[in-house]
Amino acid sequence: MGLAVAAASHAIDGLEPRDVVSVHSESEVVEVIRGANERSEAIVVAGGRTRLGIGDPLADALALRKQRWPVEAGMHDRATVGGTLASAAGGPSRLRYFHPRDWVIGARVVLGDGTAVRSGGKVVKNVTGYDLTRLWSGTFGTLAAIVELTLKLTAVPERTVTLAIELDIATALAKAAEIHAGGLPIDALAIVAGDAAQSLGARGDALLLVRIAGPVAAVRRLGRALREIVTCRDVGNEVWERVAALPLDSKWTARVAWSPGARPPLEFAGYSAVVYPANGAAYLLRTIDRPTFRRVRDSLEALDGYAVLERAGRDYKREAGGAWGKSRVPLPIARALKERFDPRGVLAPGRMPA
Amino acid sequence: MRQLQEICGDDNVFWRAEDLLVWEYDAGFDRHPPSAVAVPGSTAEVAAVVKAAHDAGTAIVPRGAGTGLSGGTIACAGAIVVSTARLRRIVAIDAAARMAVVEPGVPNVAVSAAAREVGLFFAPDPASQRISTIGGNVGTNAGGPHALRYGSMVNHVLGIEMVLPNGEIARFGGTAADLPGYDCVPLIVGSEGTLGIITKIWLRLLPLPEDIRTFVAIFPDIDRGARAASAIIAGGVVPAAMEMLDNVTIGTLNAAFDVHLPPDAGSLLLVEIEGLHEETEDWAASIERLLRKNGATDVRSAASAAERELLWKARKLGYAALARIKPNNYLHDAVVPRTRMPEVLKQVNAIAERYGYVIANMFHIGDGNLHPVLLFDARTEPIDRVMEASAEILKVAIDAGGALTGEHGIGLEKNHFMPWVFTAEDLDAMRRARDSFDPDGTMNPGKIFPGGEACADIPTERTKRVLAEGMWV
Numbered sequence: 001m002g003l004a005v006a007a008a009s010h011a012i013d014g015l016e017p018r019d020v021v022s023v024h025s026e027s028e029v030v031e032v033i034r035g036a037n038e039r040s041e042a043i044v045v046a047g048g049r050t051r052l053g054i055g056d057p058l059a060d061a062l063a064l065r066k067q068r069w070p071v072e073a074g075m076h077d078r079a080t081v082g083g084t085l086a087s088a089a090g091g092p093s094r095l096r097y098f099h100p101r102d103w104v105i106g107a108r109v110v111l112g113d114g115t116a117v118r119s120g121g122k123v124v125k126n127v128t129g130y131d132l133t134r135l136w137s138g139t140f141g142t143l144a145a146i147v148e149l150t151l152k153l154t155a156v157p158e159r160t161v162t163l164a165i166e167l168d169i170a171t172a173l174a175k176a177a178e179i180h181a182g183g184l185p186i187d188a189l190a191i192v193a194g195d196a197a198q199s200l201g202a203r204g205d206a207l208l209l210v211r212i213a214g215p216v217a218a219v220r221r222l223g224r225a226l227r228e229i230v231t232c233r234d235v236g237n238e239v240w241e242r243v244a245a246l247p248l249d250s251k252w253t254a255r256v257a258w259s260p261g262a263r264p265p266l267e268f269a270g271y272s273a274v275v276y277p278a279n280g281a282a283y284l285l286r287t288i289d290r291p292t293f294r295r296v297r298d299s300l301e302a303l304d305g306y307a308v309l310e311r312a313g314r315d316y317k318r319e320a321g322g323a324w325g326k327s328r329v330p331l332p333i334a335r336a337l338k339e340r341f342d343p344r345g346v347l348a349p350g351r352m353p354a
Numbered sequence: 355m356r357q358l359q360e361i362c363g364d365d366n367v368f369w370r371a372e373d374l375l376v377w378e379y380d381a382g383f384d385r386h387p388p389s390a391v392a393v394p395g396s397t398a399e400v401a402a403v404v405k406a407a408h409d410a411g412t413a414i415v416p417r418g419a420g421t422g423l424s425g426g427t428i429a430c431a432g433a434i435v436v437s438t439a440r441l442r443r444i445v446a447i448d449a450a451a452r453m454a455v456v457e458p459g460v461p462n463v464a465v466s467a468a469a470r471e472v473g474l475f476f477a478p479d480p481a482s483q484r485i486s487t488i489g490g491n492v493g494t495n496a497g498g499p500h501a502l503r504y505g506s507m508v509n510h511v512l513g514i515e516m517v518l519p520n521g522e523i524a525r526f527g528g529t530a531a532d533l534p535g536y537d538c539v540p541l542i543v544g545s546e547g548t549l550g551i552i553t554k555i556w557l558r559l560l561p562l563p564e565d566i567r568t569f570v571a572i573f574p575d576i577d578r579g580a581r582a583a584s585a586i587i588a589g590g591v592v593p594a595a596m597e598m599l600d601n602v603t604i605g606t607l608n609a610a611f612d613v614h615l616p617p618d619a620g621s622l623l624l625v626e627i628e629g630l631h632e633e634t635e636d637w638a639a640s641i642e643r644l645l646r647k648n649g650a651t652d653v654r655s656a657a658s659a660a661e662r663e664l665l666w667k668a669r670k671l672g673y674a675a676l677a678r679i680k681p682n683n684y685l686h687d688a689v690v691p692r693t694r695m696p697e698v699l700k701q702v703n704a705i706a707e708r709y710g711y712v713i714a715n716m717f718h719i720g721d722g723n724l725h726p727v728l729l730f731d732a733r734t735e736p737i738d739r740v741m742e743a744s745a746e747i748l749k750v751a752i753d754a755g756g757a758l759t760g761e762h763g764i765g766l767e768k769n770h771f772m773p774w775v776f777t778a779e780d781l782d783a784m785r786r787a788r789d790s791f792d793p794d795g796t797m798n799p800g801k802i803f804p805g806g807e808a809c810a811d812i813p814t815e816r817t818k819r820v821l822a823e824g825m826w827v
C-alpha cells in the first residue's frame with residue numbers, strides 16, 4: 001500500500017511538517033492516527049510514489065490484461081489512486097468517464113478517530129447502505145485516510161488518436177462547442193492557451209486538442225468527421241499527460257468552473273490556461289492580481305460556478321478571500337460531518353470549508 | 355393535523371383509516387399504516403411540513419410512486435408519509451449543458467421523453483420506469499438493464515435540493531462540477547429517504563446513440579448462458595445491457611406478450627450494444643462469436659426498432675406477468691462477482707428446488723445482479739418459508755463475495771442482514787453520516803440500519819431477525 005503521513009502543527013500552506021511518517025499497512029495508519037488523537041496533533045495524509053500510484057506500476061499491471069483505470073489526473077508517475085480520489089482530480093478523462101469516484105467500488109479507510117472501516121465491496125453495482133466510498137471523494141483527507149481502494153476497470157480501446165490544431169482562442173472555443181454539440185463520442189477535448197500552449201510547442205494563441213478512441217473503423221470515421229469541422233493533424237497521445245500535468249506544474253493555479261451549457265464567462269485571450277470547455281472547467285495558470293481574481297470569483301459564483309485556488313501562496317489566498325470561495329455545502333452539515341468522522345480534528349484541520 | 359391542512363390544503367392531507375389503506379404498502383412485502391399523509395405542492399410546503407413534524411417530534415417517511423421493493427416507504431413508529439405526487443414539473447432541459455432539472459415526483463420515463471426531443475437521453479431505466487419517480491430513483495440509487503454500461507442513478511445525478519430533517523432547504527451540487535466543500539450528492543443518492551426530502555434534482559443527459567443492436571441468444575440451459583455472459587464481460591466489450599431470462603420466464607413472456615421466444619430454451623440472453631455504426635459492427639461480431647462459442651444454439655438480432663421495443667417491453671413488464679403462474683412472489687437482488695455467476699446460479703436454483711418453489715430468473719446478468727423470483731400463493735403457503743429460502747440465496751451471494759442488494763435497497767427488508775457484510779464499525783461510520791443530517795433520527799426511521807425498534811411491530815420483522823441471526827457469519 002504505502003502512503004506517507006506527515007504530521008504538521010497546522011495544516012495550512014507553507015508550514016513545514018514537524019515529522020514525516022511513512023506507513024505501509026492499515027494498522028500503521030491506525031496507530032499514527034490514534035497517536036495524533038492522544039497528542040492532539042494534526043496530520044496531513046499524503047500519497048507517496050509508491051505502490052498505490054496510478055502511474056506506471058498500476059497502468060503496466062493492467063495493460064497486461066488490456067485493462068485500465070480510466071482516470072487521468074496528471075503527474076502520472078507520482079499521482080496516487082488514493083490522492084486522486086481524495087482530491088476528486090479533474091482532467092481530460094472527465095468528458096467521457098466522468099468523475100474518478102465512478103471508477104471506485106470499495107474502500108478501506110481510517111477515520112479521524114483511528115477507526116478502520118470498509119465501504120462498498122467487490123461488485124460493480126451495490127446499494128448495500130450508504131455509499132461512503134464516493135463520499136470520501138474530494139474530501140482531501142479531512143474525514144478519513146484512504147488505505148485501500150477497489151477499482152472498476154475498463155478495456156483499453158483498440159485505437160486512440162489525438163488531433164490538434166492551432167487557432168485563436170475565440171475560434172478554438174467555438175470549434176470545441178461545435179464538436180461537442182455534434183454529439184459524437186469524443187474521448188477528450190481541451191484547449192490549451194497562452195504560455196501553456198507555447199510550452200507544448202504551439203506558436204499561436206491556443207491549441208485545440210481532441211482525442212478519439214475505439215475500434216479502428218470508428219476512430220477513422222470520427223477523424224473524418226472532425227476534419228470536416230477543423231483541419232487538424234495527428235499528434236501523439238502523450239500530449240495529454242503534459243496537459244493534465246500543467247495545473248500541477250504551475251506555481252499558481254486556479255480551478256474555475258461554470259455551467260457547461262453556458263459560454264465561459266472569462267476572456268482567455270493571451271492568458272495561460274487549460275480549458276475543458278465541454279466540462280465547464282478550466283485551470284488558470286498565470287497569477288493575476290488579487291482584486292482581479294476576486295472579480296473573476298464573484299462573477300463565476302454569481303453564475304453558480306466557482307474559482308478555487310489550487311496553488312497559491314498563503315498571503316495570496318488570504319487576501320483573495322480564501323482558497324475555496326463561497327462554500328456550497330450547508331456549513332452545519334459540513335461541520336457535523338467533520339466532527340463525527342474526525343472528532344478531535346486531527347486530519348488536515350482547516351483544509352476544507354467546514 | 356390541522357397544521358398539515360393549513361400548509362398543504364385540506365384536499366392534500368389524508369388521515370381517515372380508509373384513506374390511509376392505500377398508503378400502507380409499497381411493492382415490497384411489508385405493510386403498516388402511517389398516522390397521516392401530506393401531499394405538499396411546493397418545496398416551501400415540504401419545508402413547512404417537515405418543520406412542523408420536527409417540532410412535534412413526529413417521524414417522516416418520504417414517498418414517491420411506492421414501487422420500492424424493500425419496504426423503504428413503510429411508515430412505522432407513528433410516522434407521517436410525505437408524498438411527492440404533486441411535485442411533477444420538469445423545470446428545465448438544457449441541451450447545451452446536457453442536463454435536466456426536475457422535481458422529484460416526475461416519472462422516470464418522462465425525463466427520457468423530454469430529453470429525446472433534443473437528441474439526448476436519460477440513461478437509468480429501471481423496469482418500473484413508467485411509474486417510478488426520479489425522487490424514488492434517487493432514494494434507492496435505482497439501476498435498470500442499461501446500468502451495465504451507464505451506471506446507476508448515482509452516475510447521473512449532478513445536484514440535489516433537499517429539505518433537511520429540521521425543515522431547512524439545502525442545496526448540494528448543481529450545474530458546475532466539484533463545487534467547493536464536501537460533496538454530499540453521492541451520499542444522498544441511495545440514502546432511502548433517511549437524510550431528508552429531495553425536492554429538486556439536476557440530472558445528466560447523454561447524446562442518443564447513433565446505432566443500437568439487440569440480440570437474443572438461445573441456450574439449452576442456464577449454465578451455458580451464464581458462461582457466455584461471463585465470456586462477453588471478460589472479452590472487454592461492455593454491452594449497454596445484458597439480461598438473462600430462464601425457461602420459466604420465457605414461458606410467461608410468451609403467454610403474456612407477442613414475443614415468440616423458443617419455449618423449450620433453457621435460458622436466453624438479451625444483449626444490447628450501442629454506439630457508432632462502426633463500433634456496433636465491430637462489437638456485434640465479437641459478441642456473436644462468444645455467444646456461439648459458449649453454446650448458444652441460435653443468435654438472432656431484432657430486425658427493427660419495433661421488435662426491439664417489444665423485447666424490452668416484455669422484459670420490463672415480465673415481473674408483473676409472473677402473477678400468471680402464482681399470485682405472489684418474493685425476490686431479492688443480491689449481486690455476485692461476475693466470474694462466480696455460473697456456480698452461484700446453480701446453487702440458487704438448487705435452493706429453490708429443495709424448498710419446492712417455482713423460481714423465475716430474469717435479471718441483469720451483465721453486472722452480476724441476480725433477481726431470483728420465488729413464486730408462491732400467500733393464501734395457502736407460509737411467507738416465513740419463502741423468506742427463509744430467499745435468505746439462503748442471499749447467503750450464497752454473500753459467500754461468493756457479493757453484496758446484499760444491487761439496486762432495490764436495504765429498506766426495512768434487509769436491514770437485519772447488514773451485519774453479514776459490514777462490521778459494527780462499518781455500520782457506525784454510516785450512522786455518523788446519517789447523524790450529520792438527522793441527529794434526532796426522525797427521517798424514515800427503522801430503515802437501512804439493523805437493530806432499531808421503530809418497525810418492530812411489523813409481522814415479518816421477527817422472522818427476518820431470526821433468519822439474519824441464524825445465518826450469522
Ligand SMILES: Cc1cc2nc3c(=O)[nH]c(=O)nc-3n(C[C@H](O)[C@H](O)[C@H](O)COP(=O)(O)OP(=O)(O)OC[C@H]3O[C@@H](n4cnc5c(N)ncnc54)[C@H](O)[C@@H]3O)c2cc1C
Pocket residue numbers: 380381415416417418419420421422423425426427438458479480481482485486487488489490491492493494495496497498499546547548550551552553673674761762798
Ligand atoms: C415491476 C417493478 C420493476 C422494478 N424494476 C426495477 C429496476 O429495474 N431497477 C431498480 O433499480 N428498481 C426497480 N424496481 C424498484 C423500484 O421501482 C425502484 O426502487 C424505484 O427507484 C422506486 O421509485 P418510487 O418512486 O416508486 O419510490 P418509492 O418506492 O416511493 O420510494 C423508494 C425510496 O426512496 C425514498 N424516496 C422517495 N422519494 C423521495 C424523495 N423525494 N426524497 C427522499 N427520499 C425519497 C423513499 O423513502 C424510499 O426509501 C422495480 C419495481 C417494480 C415494482
